Amino acid sequence: MKTKIIILIGLFFISVSSYSQTACKAYYPFEEGVTFEITNYNKKGKKEGVVNYEVTNIIGNTATIKTIIYDAKGKEVTTTSYDIMCDGNTVSIDFKSMINPDMLKQYKDMEMEVTGTNIELPNDLQVGQSLKDANMNMAINMGGINMNIGVNIVNRKVGQKESITTPAGTFNCFALSYDNEIKMAMKMTFKIKEWIAEGVGVVKSESYNKNGKLMGYSELTSFKK
Incomplete structure (x- = not known):
């Protein structure tokens, strides 16, 4: 496989100087050893999988993140790593994070160019x-x-601040929304709403179909420094 890819639900920032720490430490924890867990559920609340994240290395303005995907039964699907970069007041998240974990599982043994x-x-x-x-x-x-x-x-927009409670705790969040367009044999569009907390990252995410019906959601279920 040329490239291993993974959904990215938890986000991070990078910093190496006192200035960059101030600029890039608004919404995402960034220190080696930080770990957290995102659990994915279907629309009825049945667990569909778990993603574990760990900040394993920080060099310059780049952080390396190790991720492990598990299916609903706790079987490991794949392990990979990716880099997150910080430039001034903006965090740049690898575009490979847009891949759905089910797609990753289906094509994990094939050659890919992304x-x-x-x-x-x-x-x-x-x-x-x-x-x-x-x-x-x-x-x-x-x-x-x-x-x-x-x-x-x-169509990415920043909404109101809201308080969100998950198994990992209660967090004050910004509510973000956007359209997720997937093009394969045909085009499909989904509405996404996610909540992001200062010093934590993405706390919760919900997916809706074009008719506004909930398709599934993800929650932060563990966070450790």
Whole structure:
């Protein structure tokens, strides 16, 4: 496999000097050894999988994050790592994070080439703010048959502040929303709402279909420094 990819629900920031620590430490914990867990559920609340994250290395303005995906029965699906970068007051999240873990499991033994535009998130979030779009394209070699999968994250908006409680605790969050467009044989669009807390990252995320019906959600179930 050329590239291993994973959904990214927990987000991080990078810093190496006192200035960069101030600029990049608004919403995401960034120190080696920090671990947390995101649990994914279907619309009825049945567990579908777990993703564990750990900050394993910080060099310059780049952090290396180790991730392990487990299925609903606790069986490991895959392990990978990726880098998160900080530039001034903005965190840049690897575009490979747009891949759904079910897709990762399905194509994990095939050759892939992934290109795209990173997800950018400023640390000075404001209610009503519009954020930049992001995209990802994945070319998969299926034994001589090539398949392309595209993901676009568009219409990103910052909503109101809300208090969110999960098994990991209660957090004061900004509510973010965006459209998630997936292009395979046909185009599908989903509405995403997620809550992000200062010093923690993404606390909860919900996915809705085009008719506004809940399809599934994810919650922060553990967070340790």
